[in-house]
Amino acid sequence: MQVVDWFEHFREQRAVPAQPISRVVELPGVGRVRLVRSVNCVGTMCPRPQLLTMKVAGEVAPGEIIEVISDNPAAVEGFPALAQVLGCTHLATVRDDDRWRMYLRRSL
């Protein structure tokens, strides 16, 4: 039911900071890496994706890798620049059908 789905979406509080995870993903040009956090920013408007990423990047240890998922083209465009400011290496941006997954490694 589209209407019910939309209503669920409407009342949902979006994009709460991620809890610690441990998941291995294959990144193009990088290889297999282990994630410690995944931040889902789908459906959010700027500056929430940026602020959430900043928060989570500040909580992980050097060398650890986080994933940020967004469907906001303007936020995705600014991510490499954001990674630099946060002292992270932007490893990859993987595009899915309707969203992007971005991978950042906290620099040592």
Place this chain on the structure above:
Amino acid sequence: MSTATTGSATVDTPWLFRKNNLQAMGVLALVIAGSAWALSLDTRFVYMLVYVWFGLAYGMLLQYGRFCMASAVRDLFAVRVPRMAVGMMIAVALYGVVAAAVTLAGFSTFHPNVMGWHIIVGAAIFGFGIVFTGGCASGSLYKAGEGNMNSMLVVIAISFSQAIVVSASGWWDKLVPQSWVAAAAAQDMPAELTVTEGWFDIFTAGHIWGLKGATTATLFGMGETTTGIVWLNTFLTAILPVAIILVALYVFYYRKGYLRRTGKATPTLGDEFAGMWAMFTASKNTAIAGIGLGILAGLHMYVTGALREHYDIFNFGELLVAMGYTNGLSIQDTVFDPGYWYITTQEAQWGGWVMEKLGIGGLMNNIYFGLDNGLPNPLLNAPGFMSVGIILGAAIMALSRREFKWKMPSWETAFFAIVGGTLMGIGARIAMGCNIGAFFATVTNGDPSGWVFLIGMTLGAYIGVKVFAWWMDWSTARKSGALDF
């Protein structure tokens, strides 16, 4: 760093026949068909089509560069990222150069804004609003073209809040000092405008009309000279401040990280220039969009100016009268027709027109609609079609890049869109424009009032970011149960 794509991009359909490209071409075909239809009605509609097609190009470039002017000021404070501020400065520099050429050729359509405290106050309200809406006035239009219904909501909020602000009276009139009422009454205005009723009329007639605005060249009595236009308007008012801001952005936001990444402990001057270049090219799409938007915005003035010369008119209203459309014109037989990139006033006219159709009277009794801008049918609103063009151009670009996605608001983003959009509308009217009309179009044409707008917008965005970050922490803490209610 690498980028990769998964999903339907790997499907082997010929480029032309992919669903998204067909949809993009469908939108383009719609604009072409609409343009042909308008021309078949009357060839003089070409004046309106100039707005449509420049709007379309603006929309395509804005989407291509993800050119978010809200993030230009917001991200400096929110996350200390200068990417968009750099893009915006590139656009200002190029617009300035092209505007100088257009002015020298005698086709400038530009009128300076008046200078005063109202700019800082309005711009700060506007700047506060853009943090919550996720985009400025143009940004909301192009994001609406990406299928973002939240941004559409922002456009609607901007439209109606402006129309309400400029026509409100009653208790609103207590917001303005009595001296302005007296000054407004002293203006020799037709009685039907009732300039002493309605706070915005009192503000306009009693305060704004007493202020002065001029380009830097005019201030020095060199408004008509080549030296004045090139050196005072373009170099001193546009290029030099841009250069200073770019150096400041590099020094305060980019240099440290760049030198650390490149391992330069004792940088030479050459390293510093390489660093600045790296900052410019950090996002190539944004830089390309900045270059394109700057040049197009200047050319837009030239084309409209040349058409005005061709038809021997000062305002589109004259052409509308000649074509037999007399509804919705101001008492001077004019309509809003800036002749360059502008966003907010035409949206106010949309809002006002809908309110009038809903039976709300008195809209044409105020200066904003009645004397200056008129309240034309949206189908005859030339700058309005520029805004529609931005939405459609962004849709074409987003579809062709598979970035179009219908996005529905959540209660939180919808609330922020309406409140933020309303504040943007109020701020834009008090400051006499948004970041396009009151900043981008002004500083590039030698009017220093735009820099005052930028300062105000920056202040507002700074406070907005603080409030937004506080709200995010608070709502997250509540959600995760750290706070007990």
